[in-house]
Amino acid sequence: xxxxxxxxxxxxxxxxxxxxxxxxxxxxxxxxxxxxxxxxxxxxxxxxxxxxxxxxxxxxxxxxxxxxxxxxxxxxxxxxxxxxxxxxxxxxxxxxxxxxxxxxxxxxxxxxxxxxxxxxxxxxxxxxxxxxxxxxxxxxxxxxxxxxxxxxxxxxxxxxxxxxxxxxxxxxxxxxxxxxxxxxxxxxxxxxxxxxxxxxxxxxxxxxxxxxxxxxxxxxxxxxxxxxxxxxxxxxxxxxxxxxxxxxxxxxxxxxxxxxxxxxxxxxxxxxxxxxxxxxxxxxxxxxxxxxxxxxxxxxxxxxxxxxxxxxxxxxxxxxxxxxxxxxxxxxxxxxxxxxxxxxxxxxxxxxxxxxxxxxxxxxxxxxxxxxxxxxxxxxxxxxxxxxxxxxxxxxxxxxxxxxxxxxxxxxxxxxxxxxxxxxxxxxxxxxxxxxxxxxxxxxxxxxxxxxxxxxxxxxxxxxxxxxxxxxxxxxxxxxxxxxxxxxxxxxxxxxxxxxxxxxxxxxxxxxxxxxxxxxxxxxxxxxxxxxxxxxxxxxxxxxxxxxxxxxxxxxxxx
Numbered sequence: 332x333x334x335x336x337x338x339x340x341x342x343x344x345x346x347x348x349x350x351x352x353x354x355x356x357x358x359x360x361x362x363x364x365x366x367x368x369x370x371x372x373x374x375x376x377x378x379x380x381x382x383x384x385x386x387x388x389x390x391x392x393x394x395x396x397x398x399x400x401x402x403x404x405x406x407x408x409x410x411x412x413x414x415x416x417x418x419x420x421x422x423x424x425x426x427x428x429x430x431x432x433x434x435x436x437x438x439x440x441x442x443x444x445x446x447x448x449x450x451x452x453x454x455x456x457x458x459x460x461x462x463x464x465x466x467x468x469x470x471x472x473x474x475x476x477x478x479x480x481x482x483x484x485x486x487x488x489x490x491x492x493x494x495x496x497x498x499x500x501x502x503x504x505x506x507x508x509x510x511x512x513x514x515x516x517x518x519x520x521x522x523x524x525x526x527x528x529x530x531x532x533x534x535x536x537x538x539x540x541x542x543x544x545x546x547x548x549x550x551x552x553x554x555x556x557x558x559x560x561x562x563x564x565x566x567x568x569x570x571x572x573x574x575x576x577x578x579x580x581x582x583x584x585x586x587x588x589x590x591x592x593x594x595x596x597x598x599x600x601x602x603x604x605x606x607x608x609x610x611x612x613x614x615x616x617x618x619x620x621x622x623x624x625x626x627x628x629x630x631x632x633x634x635x636x637x638x639x640x641x642x643x644x645x646x647x648x649x650x651x652x653x654x655x656x657x658x659x660x661x662x663x664x665x666x667x668x669x670x671x672x673x674x675x676x677x678x679x680x681x682x683x684x685x686x687x688x689x690x691x692x693x694x695x696x697x698x699x700x701x702x703x704x705x706x707x708x709x710x711x712x713x714x715x716x717x718x719x720x721x722x723x724x725x726x727x728x729x730x731x732x733x734x735x736x737x738x739x740x741x742x743x744x745x746x747x748x749x750x751x752x753x754x755x756x757x758x759x760x761x762x763x764x765x766x767x768x769x770x771x772x773x774x775x776x777x778x779x780x781x782x783x784x785x786x787x788x789x790x791x792x793x794x795x796x797x798x799x800x801x802x803x804x805x806x807x808x809x810x811x812x813x814x815x816x817x818x819x820x821x822x823x824x825x826x827x828x829x830x831x832x833x834x835x836x837x838x839x840x841x842x843x844x845x846x847x848x849x850x851x852x853x854x855x856x857x858x859x860x861x862x863x864x865x866x867x868x869x870x871x872x873x874x875x876x877x878x879x880x881x882x883x884x885x886x887x888x889x890x
Contacts, residue, residue, distance in 0.1 A: 418524035422870035432533030445470040446482035460518045476502040494539035512618040527888040544836030545869040548577030553584040554843030555600035569617030571866035583632025583653040595637040626685025651690035658707035674736035682738040686747020720754040767821040775820035779830040787837035798845025808860030816872040839865045
């Protein structure tokens with residue numbers, strides 16, 4: 332996250348992989364079925380760049396996805412022309428069963444129809460799709476030839492949360508799902524299929540994600556991003572079937588959401604609370620949860636700037652940048668007041684506590700260097716307690732504050748968990764594993780063997796750091812697509828497959844260390860292919876049946 336957290340990073344090696352074979356036979360592991368999905372290699376000249384400018388396609392395509400602005404379905408072809416082959420989408424559909432018929436294309440008379448009994452659940456999804464296709468909307472009426480019908484699946488008839496089925500037959504399409512999110516994802520498949528191939532072939536598509544948490548995180552603390560820019564990324568995420576947006580809005584360089592409880596800490600360039608509510612509502616309409624992060628007890632420089640008495644100092648009086656003195660009860664009071672205020676701004680049960688790079692724990696002898704922390708640890712937890720126990724207790728106390736507001740799905744960075752102490756964290760707290768280069772680094776397997784759930788935020792592949800400090804390089808879609816899977820938690824090595832169920836998913840993250848290194852449009856452009864590759868591997872971690880050049884061309888087709 333910060334400059335310091337990356338300073339130990341080794342220079343990344345680059346070993347290009349050979350092209351994957353197009354037209355692979357893909358096994359649908361979840362259902363035990365086999366799908367034959369021959370992905371055409373396509374036409375076009377390969378682009379050689381593997382950097383943030385891998386693709387010349389503009390990120391502006393994502394802006395056309397809003398409900399009020401119909402996206403022009405392309406290619407524009409006759410509605411009577413047959414459609415054949417599997418849909419060309421990102422992520423790929425996992426189970427394609429071909430049928431007989433000429434398929435479906437949107438026509439002048441096409442409507443999006445929400446079936447009777449599903450109106451309350453799916454009206455928003457139906458109106459969104461109708462707006463995107465530029466077609467009419469109806470509900471509680473029979474679907475007719477040319478229509479797209481949305482319906483909730485019968486209980487027990489679907490493959491579980493976020494799963495969906497698309498049936499194309501007789502010149503119409505029916506999309507059902509295990510929940511509202513599943514139906515929404517079915518509409519994303521249809522939307523992309525229209526863009527890339529004009530429609531859908533006859534048959535049945537069954538699809539579900541491999542991982543339940545598929546995310547993108549943004550550091551707005553070091554660089555202010557406009558609300559409209561964030562909203563465009565939300566729309567882009569929805570089309571890629573991503574479902575978590577992490578918002579890191581507090582750090583040493585800035586505090587970027589307006590505050591009523593502590594306006595003195597807020598940066599000049601910030602989001603208003605009204606803008607945050609709009610972002611949260613847009614995310615909810617795309618079945619994306621927004622997960623806020625007020626990182627503590629480190630990375631609180633913006634708070635310390637307004638309250639310098641909170642700054643942690645060593646025995647020699649040296650200040651610790653961004654770190655509050657957790658022996659000072661005022662520090663806990665201010666952070667809890669902020670958590671309480673924002674807990675009401677962000678609905679839902681999810682929260683990120685931070686917990687990384689607390690400066691008191693980045694020295695060789697914390698107890699001697701920060702004796703006031705040692706004394707407080709002994710007072711609270713006994714003579715055997717150390718500074719790490721006081722830091723663990725700090726996070727536990729913040730989690731208790733949040734629990735009063737229904738925030739029970741809590742995560743923290745991996746270097747906020749410690750072994751061998753007298754105070755531990757609940758096993759229910761998720762580990763966001765980003766690196767293994769800090770002092771006393773623990774391998775991912777340690778957390779997995781403890782029975783903890785782990786979210787993959789591997790800084791080797793998934794960190795987009797503005798300005799590329801400390802040997803960082805902008806992530807490439809190709810490396811993610813060819814090399815990374817959710818089991819590659821640290822460096823480039825996979826953990827054993829038996830721990831796969833404990834890895835909840837992953838997250839591509841933007842960190843704004845050098846905020847002027849890229850403009851907002853440049854960041855959006857640089858993210859295009861890495862974000863699409865991440866979405867693909869979180870939806871289906873198996874070796875793709877389409878090589879990188881084919882995937883890159885496909886990304887240009889689907890938008």
